[in-house]
Amino acid sequence: MSDPENEKSRKNSGLNFIESIIEEDLFNNKNQGRVHLRFPPEPNGYLHIGHAKSICLNFGLAKTYDGLCNLRFDDTNPEKEEVEYVDSIMEDISWLGFEWHDKPYYASDYFEQLYDWAVQLIKNGKAYVDEQAQEKISEQRGVPTRPGTESPFRNRPPEESLGLFARMRDGEFENGTMVLRAKVDMASPNMHMRDPIMYRILHQHHHRTADKWCIYPMYDWAHGQSDFIEGITHSVCTLEFELHRPLYDWFLDQLADERYRPQQIEFARLNLSYTVMSKRKLLELVREAYVNGWDDPRMPTISGLRRRGYTPLSIRNFADRIGVAKRNNVIDVGLLEFSVREHLNQIAPRVFAVLDPVKVIITNFPEGEVEQMELVNNPEDPDAGSRRVPFSREIYIERDDFMEDPPKKFFRMGPGREVRLKGAYIVKCEDFEKDENGRLTEIHCSYDPTSKSGGTGASRKVKGTLHWVSVQHAIDAEVRLYDRLFSDEDPNGHNDKDFKDFINPESLKTLTNCKLEPSLKSAVPEDKFQFQRLGYFCVDKDSTPTQLVINRTVPLRDPWAKKSKR
């Protein structure tokens, strides 16, 4: 874990409900006082901010209770899973700043053990092979309000099931012709207890076990037993598995005794406003090219946030702040933005960048002269030092920083108005030029030579301070401005519409004529800056040695923009 000093001090208030459970268990010396968690992703997609909540929870719990946390790939469905995803998941967890215990674990490593246990269940009359068609089984399962009916194969002799199960494994049967079912209770009000399927036949290559298996265990059978094998004490998952818990416990009843037994605990998943969070929907955005890949900076994926310029600490702080509970929640995406700003404010060097440049000529400044202005790199960090920024007769300022007919509260440049060029001189607008379309092309100013930063005339009050870049020293860049991907707070919340109907057409604006101060020349991908007065930005991996490409992570808070919009 990097930079623990910056980490928010843990728990100045009460415990969350999972911490309460763990402390209670510790007090009772349950499981010999061990605390062992696990993060169990299915490698069928990229990790997103919702997973980050779970990662921070599980690894964080292990850390605070001096326990362990495994990374376990829940790879029991070869139809959807790929090594590409395994790799990205490991990269993302490491990047977030967590280390898994020992090595990456895989549910697929337990296939043999799971098979043996399944055989044991059959022998004990707790499981049977069902030869009915899928539709038949589904029909017999009934509905939540009505009990199901038993399969005609339910009470076949264990020897018969044993033989069939072995032949299933040997590949004698086609996909979908047979399943192994647990014999629980077809009349249970809990659908998951109505003789759930433990194994299905799937003649499918697996990314780790290759073609060794043609039967694969279902989630309910694989997951709890994997926890059991790994010695997991607290199996933390999301709310939708609540109804699975009786089955989780039922399977464990067949194998475990009171000396050690993992416990499933469910918490409410993260929902973010203006965002979709399901892997299926994110996949859809990628496949249908609404975004440019899983790591598109507009994606709520960890890799997208990384490319956007988020830091691991900012995400961890976010996870701390949102808390953990069982009620459904929607977190304002603004809280995530607050968390990056908070961290970037501490660490990001300030630089000058003009995104929409307009030329200013300082008419009384000597032609050909260049002054090196000393600028502080980060007022929040005295150790960040300072740098020299060249100033000359022609500079760029932001088009937005000039108004021909400004309102009284506009503290920037306008005809006859004085503004300070940050770190340089106070200038006064004497004149401006426009083209035939009325578009501003050039501003003429005079400067006060005594007003140089630090000089005698510099202390006088001037309403506005602008950033600037010297024309002859400027480097060009492409800057990508991102906005939320969806224009609706809850893109999933409309029964009559698809979430993609709410994609924000302005979620990406590309600016190609941006001017940066020369110190940015050596910047490399993932370098982060505050473009003074604009926001936090980072260098994108699309940059080339001759062309910088820069992403806007998040704009600065801007009360003026908010006010002037009204």
Place this chain on the structure above:
RNA sequence: UGUCCGAUGGUGUAAUGGUAGCACUGCAGAUUUUGGUUCUGCCGGUCAAGGUUCGAACCCUUGUCGGACAACCA
């Protein structure tokens, strides 16, 4: 008309029978060579009704509302 889970300011989350607090947001002000940061203040909440109790957000009852469950997905 089943089972399970949940309900505290706009959004989250604490208080575990004893002053409803914190964060984000919003609003107002101070500081500021970033309309940033920082600082100060303000607005704003226990789903409802009964019950237990000296005392209830917390315990009990009933109701209301919301969510989850009917893949050979996880």
